[in-house]
Amino acid sequence: MLTGKQRHELRRKLRRIDQTAPHVFQTVSDQERLAAAMEVFFKLFRSNRRDKSDFMQEPMITFFKTLSQSLARRTACDCFS
Numbered sequence: 649m650l651t652g653k654q655r656h657e658l659r660r661k662l663r664r665i666d667q668t669a670p671h672v673f674q675t676v677s678d679q680e681r682l683a684a685a686m687e688v689f690f691k692l693f694r695s696n697r698r699d700k701s702d703f704m705q706e707p708m709i710t711f712f713k714t715l716s717q718s719l720a721r722r723t724a725c726d727c728f729s
Contacts, residue, residue, distance in 0.1 A: 677720050686716055 650658065665671055676682045690709060694701040 682716055682720050
């Protein structure tokens with residue numbers, strides 16, 4: 649469950665992406681498509697800022713891959729592209 653502050657921040661980020669970048673919201677459950685979508689996520693995350701690149705090292709990549717695969721098996725993992 650998200651706190652009020654987290655919901656506010658999520659809404660702000662969703663509004664910003666709607667205003668600034670063409671995107672498609674899709675649900676990914678196929679493991680191959682999910683792996684490809686996560687690689688795009690890692691590439692974009694790392695290219696954003698140095699501190700984000702420093703954060704997204706192998707232990708975090710493994711964590712996010714495991715998390716996304718688990719979500720995909722349970723229901724689906726929503727991804728922006």
